[in-house]
Amino acid sequence: MLDYAEPVTKLIDEFKRLPGVGHKSAQRLAFYLLKATPEEADRLIEAIREVKEKITFCSICNNLTDVDPCRYCDNPTRDHTMICVVEEPYNLVAIEKTREYHGLYHVLHGALSPIRGIGPDELKIRSLIERLRPQDDAPEVEEVILATNPNTEGEATANYLSRLLKPLGVRVTRIGMGLPVGSDLEYADEVTMHKALTNRHVM
Amino acid sequence: MYLSHLEAIHFRNLSGAIDFSPGLNVIHGANAQGKTNWLEAVYLLGTTKSFKTAHPREAIQHQAEEAILRGTVISGHLSRDIQLLLTRTSKQTFVNGKREVITRYLGILDAIAFTADEMEVVRGGPDNRRRFVDRGLVSTLPSYLGTLAEYNRVLKQKNSLLRSASDADDPTRFFPMLEPWNDQLVALGSEIHVARVGYVEKLKAALQPQLFQNESITVRYKSSLEGKGDLGDYPKLMRERLEHHLKNEIAIGYALVGPHRDDVEILCDGYDISRFGSSGQQRSALLILDLAQMVIYHQILEDYPVFIVDDIDAELDRNRIEILLDTLEGSSQVFISTSKRAIAQHYRERAQTIEIANGKVAAKVITN
Ligand SMILES: [Zn+2]
Numbered sequence: 001m002l003d004y005a006e007p008v009t010k011l012i013d014e015f016k017r018l019p020g021v022g023h024k025s026a027q028r029l030a031f032y033l034l035k036a037t038p039e040e041a042d043r044l045i046e047a048i049r050e051v052k053e054k055i056t057f058c059s060i061c062n063n064l065t066d067v068d069p070c071r072y073c074d075n076p077t078r079d080h081t082m083i084c085v086v087e088e089p090y091n092l093v094a095i096e097k098t099r100e101y102h103g104l105y106h107v108l109h110g111a112l113s114p115i116r117g118i119g120p121d122e123l124k125i126r127s128l129i130e131r132l133r134p135q136d137d138a139p140e141v142e143e144v145i146l147a148t149n150p151n152t153e154g155e156a157t158a159n160y161l162s163r164l165l166k167p168l169g170v171r172v173t174r175i176g177m178g179l180p181v182g183s184d185l186e187y188a189d190e191v192t193m194h195k196a197l198t199n200r201h202v203m
Numbered sequence: 204m205y206l207s208h209l210e211a212i213h214f215r216n217l218s219g220a221i222d223f224s225p226g227l228n229v230i231h232g233a234n235a236q237g238k239t240n241w242l243e244a245v246y247l248l249g250t251t252k253s254f255k256t257a258h259p260r261e262a263i264q265h266q267a268e269e270a271i272l273r274g275t276v277i278s279g280h281l282s283r284d285i286q287l288l289l290t291r292t293s294k295q296t297f298v299n300g301k302r303e304v305i306t307r308y309l310g311i312l313d314a315i316a317f318t319a320d321e322m323e324v325v326r327g328g329p330d331n332r333r334r335f336v337d338r339g340l341v342s343t344l345p346s347y348l349g350t351l352a353e354y355n356r357v358l359k360q361k362n363s364l365l366r367s368a369s370d371a372d373d374p375t376r377f378f379p380m381l382e383p384w385n386d387q388l389v390a391l392g393s394e395i396h397v398a399r400v401g402y403v404e405k406l407k408a409a410l411q412p413q414l415f416q417n418e419s420i421t422v423r424y425k426s427s428l429e430g431k432g433d434l435g436d437y438p439k440l441m442r443e444r445l446e447h448h449l450k451n452e453i454a455i456g457y458a459l460v461g462p463h464r465d466d467v468e469i470l471c472d473g474y475d476i477s478r479f480g481s482s483g484q485q486r487s488a489l490l491i492l493d494l495a496q497m498v499i500y501h502q503i504l505e506d507y508p509v510f511i512v513d514d515i516d517a518e519l520d521r522n523r524i525e526i527l528l529d530t531l532e533g534s535s536q537v538f539i540s541t542s543k544r545a546i547a548q549h550y551r552e553r554a555q556t557i558e559i560a561n562g563k564v565a566a567k568v569i570t571n
Contacts, residue, residue, distance in 0.1 A: 112383065114363035119380060152356045152387065159383035 008034070060131070062107040062124045064089045072105055079103040081142040083131065085161065087111050087149060095147060098194045103145075106131065111153040112160060120160065128161075132168050143171040145200055150175075162203040173200040204278040204506050205536035206245060206312060213267035214289075215240040216562035223536070224555035225277070227528065230540045231547035232559035238540040241559060242316075242513050245538055248272040248287050249312035249509065251294055251305065254320060260291050276312045278506060285311055306345060313342050313500065313508035315493050319518065324492070325485040326477050329466035333399075336424075336467055339496045340402050343503045347398055354391040354463075357384055362457045369456035377453065385445050388461055393438045395462045400424045402499070403467060409498040414530070415487035415523050418472045422492070427464035486519060490527055497535060507535040515539040516546055528553075 003009065008030060015026035033041055057063070058070035065071065072078060082103030086092050092105050108123045132141050144165055148154035162172045176199025188196065210220035216237050230238045243255050243262070253259045263270040270289045275282060285308065286297040296308035323331040340347045361384040368377035403424040412419040432440040444460045452459050469476045469492070471484050480488065493510070501507055510531055515524055524546075531537050532553070541547060547556045551568060558566040 112360075112380075114360050114367065114380075152353060152360065155387055156357075156360070156383035159386055160380065163379065163382065 057107075060127075061105050062109060062127065063092060063105055077102075080139050082145065083128070083141055083143075084145040084147050085128065086147050087154065087157070091147065091149075094188055094193055095197070098190050098197065100194050101197060103143075108148070108157070111148055111157040113153045123157070125161070125164070129164070129168070132165065132170055141170060143173060145173050145175065145197070146203070147175045147196075158203070166203070172203045174203050175200050204276055204312060204509070206248075206274050206509060207277050207282075208275040209241075209244060209248065210271075210273045211241075211244050212271040212273070213264040214244055214270040214272060215262050215264070217241060217244065219563040221557060221564055221567075223538075225536055226532070227537045227550065227554035228539070229547050229550050229554045229556045230538065230559055231542065231544060231556065232565070234542055236559050237562040238542070238559050239513050240562070242511050242538055242540055244272050245274075245509065246314045246316050246511055248274050248285065249314040251287060251296065251309070254316045254318045254511075254513070259289055259294065263289055263291065274312065278311075283311055306348070309348075310342065310345065314511055315496060315508050316511040316513065317490065317493055317518065318511075318513045322485065322489060325469055325480065325489045326482075329464075332467040332469070333463075333465060335492070335496075336399050336402055336406075339406070339499065340398055342508065343402075343500060344398065350391055350394050350398075354388070354395055354461075357387045357391060358458055358461070358463060360384055361388065365452055365458065366456045368453045374450075374453045378449070381449070385442075388458070389438050389441050389445070392441055392461045396426065396434075396437050396441075396465075399462065399465070400426075405499050405502075406492065406495045409495040409502075410491055411494065411530075412491065414491055414494070415526055416484065418484060420476075420488045420491050421470050423468045423470065425466045425468045426462070427466075428460075483520075487523065490519075490523065494527075494530060501534070509536045509538065512537070512539045514541065516541050516543050 004012070011030045011033070012023075012026045015021050015029050016023060018026075021029070033044075054066045055064050056066075056068060058065045058068055058073055060069045060073040063070050063072065067074070079102050083106050084092075084095060084101060084103055085106045085108060086095065087108055087110060089107055092107060095101050095105075106124070106128050108125065108128075110118050110123050112118060112120070112123070128144075132144070134140050144161075146158040146161055148157045148161075158174050162174070165172050175196040205225040206223055207225070208220060208222050211217035217240050221241065230241055232238050239255070240262075243253055247253050247259060247262075251259075253262065256262070268290065271286060272289075273284065273286045275284055284297075284299050286300075288295040288297065294305075296303050296305050298308060298311065324335045337347070337351060341351075361381065364377065364380060364384065368374045368381075371377065403422055407422050410420060410422070412421060426434055428434060428437075428440055428444055431444060434440060441460060448459045469488055471480050471488060474480070476485055476488050497507055497510065512518065512527070519527065528537065528550075547558070550556065556568045557564055
């Protein structure tokens with residue numbers, strides 16, 4: 001027998017699929033919604049629907065966006081000779097917060113991890129190499145900053161990319177490791193992130 | 204440092220609390236009453252690891268959700284309350300009532316345990332000896348724990364990649380994918396190599412080679428790269444060996460090169476004790492190593508970890524017990540357990556003896 005009526009169990013199960021949500025939190029969220037007004041519930045449903053309908057990935061940098069190309073790629077005032085490579089869209093947000101970086105981005109959507117079956121083909125690496133090819137209408141990319149996480153997988157990814165990109169004649173740099181080893185850029189504050197960017201070194 | 208008070212809640216068959224002496228504590232009682240469980244509790248509270256099981260959650264009483272070990276540790280003038288909370292899915296550490304990360308918790312109560320399982324160090328495979336050295340390093344150089352964890356994580360990733368490569372039709376396409384992991388293995392592996400060699404040198408210098416017998420005990424770090432080139436330039440040598448074994452590693456599907464293949468030779472009059480030593484010689488050697496580890500600890504931290512010997516009369520004869528306790532007297536807090544009332548009686552003069560029945564203190568004799 002189920003602990004709760006079927007629709008409630010179903011909702012709890014759906015919440016449990018979300019990252020970082022365990023059984024207790026899922027239960028708490030479900031009961032919050034059970035008590036919420038229909039308007040509150042509709043707002044949440046609408047927000048989920050909207051994000052799924054309107055948000056896509058930028059065809060150039062793979063960042064989340066509601067217009068394609070995204071606002072960074074499409075902005076002529078940004079420095080188009082620099083590309084900062086990050087693992088996830090939220091890493092990009094952390095770098096934007098410093099207000100120090102005015103170049104472009106490239107989102108890999110992950111890092112190399114053989115244990116999880118993630119190899120180079122599973123990451124947005126081919127489209128990065130495409131961007132480094134000289135194009136008629138765009139300035140040539142001069143520097144690629146590797147801002148993957150300072151943990152085992154992020155290091156391996158940066159190392160792999162640098163071996164791949166250097167022969168293409170581009171300057172490849174790695175963000176400074178003032179960050180604690182094994183950490184995630186998601187939790188780096190603006191000051192730390194700023195230091196990591198200014199202390200970048202040539203690989 | 205010493206543990207002055209320990210309380211156990213929903214932990215195995217234990218109940219209540221015990222106040223310990225800063226010197227020798229003899230825990231005795233009939234079998235299956237809980238003597239070993241109290242010693243396990245001391246070790247687990249200090250190290251968050253059990254010497255009885257790889258899964259401390261097994262120690263939670265069946266009807267309970269969680270088990271708690273709570274202790275008071277005195278070092279110099281400082282008294283700290285530490286607590287380990289075990290649930291079915293987690294271990295949580297507290298200092299003075301506040302949640303504390305494990306890296307800052309470890310080291311408040313360090314412990315060395317001489318147990319039947321620990322004997323694997325002198326008679327088992329190389330992994331046991333590497334762990335012995337790594338434990339000693341972690342307690343004196345906390346950052347080493349991070350290096351070791353990183354190395355193992357990189358190794359796991361590389362092994363996973365090697366498994367895929369060995370199943371693939373065209374392994375050569377894996378060469379560039381292996382390089383980033385090998386680079387990290389070389390950097391971290393070199394750190395581990397240097398740290399371990401240094402520690403084993405210190406162990407060797409701190410040994411009392413003939414403490415228990417006429418035969419002389421000594422140790423030597425035996426790198427798996429020995430005889431393959433210049434160990435003085437370990438990063439260069441390791442890189443050479445990785446290149447040399449690239450195809451072999453892919454064929455076999457796991458990593459063949461690095462300090463995870465090293466060993467520590469323990470020699471008794473020049474012979475490898477794990478192969479040629481009698482069980483008496485092996486016991487003596489392990490005690491000598493444990494005591495040397497205490498000396499190093501003291502050299503660096505100016506303090507002594509607590510020393511635990513479970514089921515002392517099953518592991519050691521009277522003569523060795525006497526020598527061991529004489530050596531430890533005045534330095535380390537010691538916990539020993541025995542099922543023999545006569546042994547407990549024998550140490551009444553110099554120890555606090557605690558009789559355990561049904562998991563709790565049945566009788567206690569305090570001397571001094
Ligand atoms: Zn874009």
